[in-house]
Amino acid sequence: MAGPPDPRPRPRRRRPLDAEETALWEHVTRSIRPIRPVKRTTLTAEAGGVVEAAAEPAADKPVRLTKAVPVAAKTAPKPPAPPPLAPLEPKLRRRLSRGAEVDARLDLHGMTQAAAHGRLIAFLRGAQGEGHGLVLVITGKGEAMSMLAGEGGRGVLRRLVPQWLGAPELRAIVLGFETAGRGHGGEGALYVRVRRLRGDRP
Structure with a gap:
């Protein structure tokens, strides 16, 4: 005697993408730039599944340029003042x-x-x-x-x-x-x- 039917739904099989759908999907994913590097998934028609690609490297952070502090030029020492005139003794x-x-x-x-x-x-x-x-x-x-x-x-x-x-x-x-x-x-x-x-x- 057969048992009661399984109430759990059966998983649907993913339909493999044809070449046109695969090209459209890759075009859309290329135009999206994530805030944080995430793993990009690529659907291929041949495998019929999901292939995980390596995470994109983070964009190079802009280098902050610091202003060079000018070094004070050395000024030539002032010549000594001439001695005062002396009256007659x-x-x-x-x-x-x-x-x-x-x-x-x-x-x-x-x-x-x-x-x-x-x-x-x-x-x-x-x-x-x-x-x-x-x-x-x-x-x-x-x-x-x-x-x-x-x-x-x-x-x-x-x-x-x-x-x-x-x-x-x-x-x-x-x-x-x-x-x-x-x-x-x-x-x-x-x-x-x-x-x-x-x-x-x-």
Whole structure:
């Protein structure tokens, strides 16, 4: 005697795909890009089943480019500031007021600004080379006989010479300067202290 029928449904057999259906399926699966790599299944007509393909490699992550930090350029050290001008010593000032003579003197009367500037520099360099410590530079008081036509009127050299003596280019030669005493021209002349070269006698 036969037993009761099996209530479980029988599994359906999968119909194998023909070539056109297989091509359409592969075309659809190629156009889909999964968020995470998953196993791709490929249906083949010959096998009539499902073939598992290897998981697709994950897309390369974009490389973050970092900005190169610029290295601060080394700045050249600033040259040292020239030493300040020094006034005449009181003892030297007293000696000059009593009639002591200077080591050398330069008279700039009647010269143009350009000629006077060049002559002053040459004179001071020569005085330093000779080992002189104190020289006299005569500029004049700006009287009519010392007026420079077309270059600013009276007293031009009297105003310009102190500026030249205080310029950085002469700081290696000039220690200091002051208005001369009456016996050496007063306001129309300047005492100039000359910096001695190394190796000179004090």
